[in-house]
Amino acid sequence: MILRLIIVYLRFLLIVGMSAGMGSQNFLWQLTKRTVTGALIGITISDRYVTVSSIRGSSMYPAFQTTPATFPGSLKGDLVLAERFCLEKYKFSLGDVIIFQGPDNHKRNLVKRLIALPGQWIQIPESSEMLKIPEGHCWVEGDNSACSLDSRSFGPIPLGLVKGRVTHVIWPPHRIGAIERKVPTGRTPPY
Amino acid sequence: MGSQNFLWQLTKRTVTGALIGITISDRYVTVSSIRGSSMYPAFQTTPATFPGSLKGDLVLAERFCLEKYKFSLGDVIIFQGPDNHKRNLVKRLIALPGQWIQIPESSEMLKIPEGHCWVEGDNSACSLDSRSFGPIPLGLVKGRVTHVIWPPHRIGAIERKVPTGRTPPY
Secondary structure (H helix, E strand, O other), rough: HHHHHHHHHHHHHHHHHHHHOHHHHHHOOOOOHHHHHHHHHHHHHHHHHHEEOOOOOOOOOOOOOOOOOOOOOOOOOOEEEEEEHHHOOOOOOOEEEEEEEOOOOOOOOEEEEEEEHHHHHHHHOOOOOOOOOOOOOOEEEOOOOHHHHHHHOOOOOEEHHEEEEOOOOOOOOOHHHEEOOOOOOOOOOOO | OOOOOHHHHHHHHHHHHHHHHHHHHHHOOEEOOOOOOOOOOOOEOOOOOOOOOOOOOOOEEEOOOOHHOOOOOOOOEEEEEEOOOOOOOEEEEEEOOOOOOOOOOOOEEEEEEOOOEEEOOOOOHHOOOHHHHHHHHHHHHEEEEEEEEEEEHHEEEEEOOOOOOOOOOO
C-alpha cells in the first residue's frame, strides 16, 4: 500500500512539474526530500530511543487512566512517553513501569510494573509458595490487581519481550508528570 | 566556503544514507552472522585458521514476516534467547500455536500454547532449543532467514524443511 502511495505521489510530482514549470517542481522535490528525511528521523527515534504510546485498560490505575469516550474527539486513554535506551543494556530497576509484548498474544503490547528481576525469589500472591525468577525473565504486575492480566496469570516473562520503559504521562494536561518508581514491599525477600 | 559546503553536503548525504540503512535493517531486511553449529549443514562455521576469514556464514534475514507474524512450518527464524535476551538464536520452526508436538525421546505430547512456537536446530546433538527451554513466545522472533550470502560457494536460498512425524496432522 505504501508503494502505491509513493507511485501516486511521484506521478503527481511529474504532472505538477510539467504543467507549472521547473520552479515548483524543484520546490516540491525539496519538500519531498525534507519530508522523507524527517519521517526517517522520526521512525528511527521512535524505534530506538523514545516513543509515545496510548494506554488502554485499567490495569495500571491510578498511574494511567482511561476515560470513557463520552464526547467525540476525546482521547480514550492516557498518552505516555516510553524510552528505549534501557534496552541497550537491559538496565531496569524494580518498580519501573515497562511496555512488553504479551507472552500469550504477541500482537498486543502490555504495560505493567516490574516487580522482580532474574534470580530473585517472589512470593506468589494468595499462596505461600515462593518462586525463583529464571535467568532472562522478570515478574510483572499491574498496580490495579483486580483488573490486571499479568505474571500472576502467565508467569515470568522473558526480558526479550520488553519494548520500553514508561517515564512520563504526556496527556491529558492535568496529569502530565513523571512516573514514580514504586517498589512493592514484602513481595521479594532482600538479598 | 566551497569545501565547507561540500563537507556539509557530504555529511547530510552520509547521515541520510545511514538513516535509510538503519530503518531498512530494523524493519525490512538485515544481515546476520551465524555462530555455532546447531543448524549444520544449512549454516556452517569455519575455524579461524587463516587471518581475515569470516568465522561463520552470513545470512539474509527478512522482517516483513513480523508485520502479521506469518510463518510457515520449516522456516528458519532468528529470535532472542528466552534465557539470555542479549543473544539471538537461529533455529527451525517446528510447531505453531495450537499444534501438538511429540517431545523427542519421550512418549509425551505437548500442546503449543497460544502465542508460542516450538523451535529446534537441524543438528540435534549440538542444539540448545525448545527441547531445553520449551516453547518460546512469538514476541521474541526477530526475523526469518531466507538466504545464505557468504561464503560464495554456499550462496543460495534456505529451503523450508518440514520435519515428518513430529506433529500430527489436523
